[in-house]
Amino acid sequence: MSRSVAIIGAGPSGCFVAQALLKADPDLQVDLIDRLPVPYGLVRYGVAADHQGTKGVVRQFARLFERQGARFVGNVEIDAALLVEVQNAYDAVVLAGGLSQDRRLGIPGEDLSGVHGAGAVTRALYDHPDADALPQLGRRVVLVGNGNVAIDLLRLLAKSPEELDGSDLGAVASEWLANSPVENITIVGRSPAEQAKFDAVMIKELGKLSGVSITVPDLPDTDSPDGAKKIDALRGLAGLSGGPKSIAFRFGMTPVAIEGEGTRVTGMRFSDGAGAQTLLPCDTVLTAVGFGAGPEALDRDRRVAEALDDGAGCLAPGLYAAGWFKRGPRGTIPDNRADAQAVAARILSDFERQPEAGKPGHAMWQGRGGIVNYADWQRIDRAELAGAADGRCRHKISTRAEMLAIVAKTEETT
Amino acid sequence: MKIAILYGTETGNAEMLAEDIMAELEGAHEVTCANLSDIAPADISDDRFYLLVCSTYGDGDLPASAQPFAESMDGSDVSLAGVHFAVFGLGDSEYDETYNNGSFRLAELMTAKGATQIGERVVHDASGSDLAEDIAFPWAEAVVAQASEHLGQAA
Known part of the structure; x- marks a missing residue:
């Protein structure tokens, strides 16, 4: 036997x-x-x-x-x-x-309404039987994380309905995306751009989006060949101005706290590692910082x-x-x-x-x-x-x- | 004819296709199938016909299992004069800039060392509606027929 x-x-x-x-x-x-x-x-x-x-x-x-x-x-x-x-x-x-399970950031304000894990959102988008309902998003989104999961979510939120042709996205998710109020997404990574976890090809793919305008900060050159690919891909996106949804990349920012009024998110605070803090006003925070x-x-x-x-x-x-x-x-x-x-x-x-x-x-x-x-x-x-x-x-x-x-x-x- | 199928793979799709092509050709030919990761440039000989099956990964790169072979080829002064090969690529047109670049680069490496390509490179699109074998089997049959004119006496 x-x-x-x-x-x-x-x-x-x-x-x-x-x-x-x-x-x-x-x-x-x-x-x-x-x-x-x-x-x-x-x-x-x-x-x-x-x-x-x-x-x-x-x-x-x-x-x-x-x-x-x-x-x-x-x-x-x-x-x-x-x-x-x-x-x-x-x-x-x-x-x-x-x-x-979506990993938590472990910072104050994480339980405010308007904060959602990328795993929970993608499970709902992809019709997982255990998914919660798709959340109500706002106009200004801060997306925390620089892995491929974050880039997937960014791309789906930014695509026009036509750009989803050929996918297996369900009717509920398709309607949710088509009617999404999102106007502005700031995607924030803890690492500098050359060490970001995403694959360069995932960034290049964003260059094909028809309905977005993308801003990328000035990025320093790097000696690492893998890092250079990422920098080149990001620079290739800078200034892309095809449409109404705006995407901004930010790097080297460590999450400090999510701020709110009452139970609603109003912004997210980051530190640059040198003591300076930045507050990004927003009504929605999506976290894509790994799984447990x-x-x-x-x-x-x-x-x-x-x-x-x-x-x-x-x-x-x-x-x-x-x-x-x-x-x-x-x-x-x-x-x-x-x-x-x-x-x-x-x-x-x-x-x-x-x-x-x-x-x-x-x-x-x-x-x-x-x-x-x-x-x-x-x-x-x-x-x-x-x-x-x-x-x-x-x-x-x-x-x-x-x-x-x-x-x-x-x-x-x- | 003696046929050696060599595959370069990352997710296993090219490996599965290579094994399918072997099963398809085995009845009429003497066929072997190996991962490019197990092959050195000096192993390649002119007494058989090579079918290369190769995907593309990342930013138009060769798949992981083909990379050591490519590096050895780059650093080698081996001559592949008299060697005949054909190449089949697997790619995804979702990434149009680098679509099927891996199989293209592999063919270039071979011809740079003097090998002769039989037939055109044929590719499969993962985002298309065809199954890879439906394109690869007719390709294999066609290039094997062409090759038999070139190396009939050697085989």
């Missing part, structure tokens, strides 16, 4: 671990378990709706299920007790559930801190971690692919050193209700593709109930 691996979290990192395992040993039993009835995690809910090319990576993941024997065990929330059962049933368990473990994350921070070998993703004997869950909220899809391959190699080398235990693996799910398998997901997928509105490539179903209704309906008729 072959060994079994349960990967908790069917997002890109979990899928890449499965891919590397099955490439090395096609006989392994590999199950990808997810709390949602749909697979692919951040490729579906984090990669921007207007970056469909990037989402093409799911063709690799579909192959895991369609040709390589991996199984999808969807709609199963793994809590601490169920994790123990999974560990008993599988030879190895990989925690790859990502990091879902949410309440569903199985005590992630403790497990990673106590890991046997955190570099290789080994948390404890038979228990591994991959992706953002392992590495923190850093790195793009390919970075996490390389890392997932290293985790898979570690699992395989641990298998070589241990006798086979004849664990039941996938059989543990027999008789358990409510599980969504890959064929079920394919029905949801087909319904989403068939339901695409004009100018959209997909109509994402936004609630668990509707997803499960599609699964149930097909079961009745087959």
Whole structure:
């Protein structure tokens, strides 16, 4: 009997671990378990709706299920007790559930109304079943953070409705963006521009926007080739004046406090590191400063801190971690692919050193209700593709109930 | 014919396509498939036909797995005279300025060392509606047919 691996979290990192395992040993039993009835995690809910090319990576993941024997065990929330059962049933368990919680700035005023985390906003924009409603934005936005998540949000807020053609943005999100009162976005980074976390190509992409005017401060030259690319990309945007929405970049400013009147935001205060403070008046603050473990994350921070070998993703004997869950909220899809391959190699080398235990693996799910398998997901997928509105490539179903209704309906008729 | 497929990949899409092309050609030819990260310029020989499958990443850069090969080529005085290759690119037209620049640069590196390109570079657009293999399989068949005229005796 072959060994079994349960990967908790069917997002890109979990899928890449499965891919590397099955490439090395096609006989392994590999199950990808997810709390949602749909697979692919951040490729579906984090990669921007207007970056469909990037989402093409799911063709690799579909192959895991369609040709390589991996199984999808969807709609199963793994809590601490169920994790123990999974560990008993599988030879190895990989925690790859990502990091879902917006990191807080840890400054006064963060709980004023009008302050929103980028993760919460993008989850709502991308129709995640656990998303809150889209927030009411104001006219003047301060966007804190310089990672690619911040740039995605900036771009979506700045795009005209026509520029969202071909995306999979839903009707509610499309209307929210089209009717957005936002006139002015100041995007503020803590680091100097050459050390900003965004990729230069993300900045260049902003140069194609038709409805914005962009200001960029004078930026010093840098010796770092990577930094120089960022500076060049930013300079390329300076003075772009295509339209009514204005975007201003600011760098080297550390958040100090969010200020308000009553419960409403009125401005955000920053320090330049040399003692001078700047107040940016605004009515909305969006924070995009990283992610941390949410309440569903199985005590992630403790497990990673106590890991046997955190570099290789080994948390404890038979228990591994991959992706953002392992590495923190850093790195793009390919970075996490390389890392997932290293985790898979570690699992395989641990298998070589241990006798086979004849664990039941996938059989543990027999008789358990409510599980969504890959064929079920394919029905949801087909319904989403068939339901695409004009100018959209997909109509994402936004609630668990509707997803499960599609699964149930097909079961009745087959 | 002896065919060597070499891929440069970042997210794995080019790797998957390279493996698919191998499966497609295997019946009629002797095919190998390798990551460019495992290949040195001196490994390339004129007794087989090379199919290069390469994506683009970042700001029109070669993908990570092709970069060590590119650096070795730049610093090498190897001659690839007599070597024949064809190139297929994967890109995303969302980034139009640098669209499919990776495969273009890889082809340049090969011809700079004297290798001969067979056929035109063909590219797939991740933001388009075609599947990569639907474009790549006919491309592979066509360039293999052309190549057999050039290196029939060597193969």
